[in-house]
Amino acid sequence: RKILIKNKRLKPEVEKRQLDLFLKGIDTEGNNDNDVDSAANVEGEDGPAAFSDNAKLRDDDDEAHPELNVDVNDDASRRTLFGQLGLKLKLSSNLSREEEEALYNGYQYKGATTNIHPLLSSRVNYTQPIKFPGFSKAEERNIHYHMSSFSENVALQHLKQNPIEFVNYNKRQLSRIYPKGGRVDSSNYMPQIFWNAGCQMVSLNFQTPDLPMQLNLGKFEYNGNCGYLLKPDFMRRPDRTFDPYAESPVDGVIAAFCSVRVISGQF
Missing domain, CATH: 3.20.20.190 (Phosphatidylinositol (PI) phosphodiesterase)
Structure with a gap:
């Protein structure tokens, strides 16, 4: 039986390497730091969903699924944003209004990477949502x-x-x-x-x-x-x-x- 999960599968080469280590009884915890960014984020850049007009379909997906369009007014995004602003304020407590606005306007949301067990990743049946x-x-x-x-x-x-x-x-x-x-x-x-x-x-x-x-x-x-x-x-x-x-x-x-x-x- 396969599990249907959207965008929650490791890249094939990472999944194979970690799964081999797991089956051999070798702890893969130490490898997670290097593999966190290797998780499939959106539309499988190196996974099964990669093809020539991937960029166009990614735009279509954003339209079909508004939950992918993150608003800076969202609670989770605001926490991340204010965390960055707090760090800036600690480094320099005398930010001008223009500098604060520049921080807000220059903020770009980064989706959370997936730290998933290779055995669970191998059970994922990847699907790509599109318009x-x-x-x-x-x-x-x-x-x-x-x-x-x-x-x-x-x-x-x-x-x-x-x-x-x-x-x-x-x-x-x-x-x-x-x-x-x-x-x-x-x-x-x-x-x-x-x-x-x-x-x-x-x-x-x-x-x-x-x-x-x-x-x-x-x-x-x-x-x-x-x-x-x-x-x-x-x-x-x-x-x-x-x-x-x-x-x-x-x-x-x-x-x-x-x-x-x-x-x-x-x-």
Whole structure:
């Protein structure tokens, strides 16, 4: 089983060296200082996500994931910033207003490096989050470790306009659906809509035990609550075509009806 973690994998050569030392029983703690900066930070500079137009995709990733754009008003960034300012003030307590503004304007956030055990690093399945380029462009690139995120409204629009293309997109790579920002009451949408398109990560507001959340719990109980459920064969094979809106039976699948009579129950 692989672990899906974003940007938390050592560079291949560092991972191999540290893992060999670990398996031989040699303590790798002494090597961490030299290898801290070797952790994969953003978009795998020397890892599996490196390719020719990496710079463009990095810009796309920043747009698709605003959490990567660090604001100096953020608490963590301010602590780092004020720590640097405090050091400057200790060295020179008579900074002018212009010098203080220059310190603020010249500050550049540096992401925390990853000090990860090589055995855990070897279990990481690397994915690269990018801004959705469109179905045709994604098919042309055919890069399986690219993952895009969609709000429920955007995903529903894609599903209505290009249902078959959305299903085929999810045969090659991952998609993540998240609730729209307007759900201030933490309500949920019906996840089955996007499961029908093969979307792998359909996020819900877990704090709300409504019908969509109960449906989500019931679906994954089918596989022992392990967190994964294999999609049907026709939603994985490239030689099969599936339209989520079609009323005709799916090729190779015999339609069946199931009736359930509920006498009583509780949640």
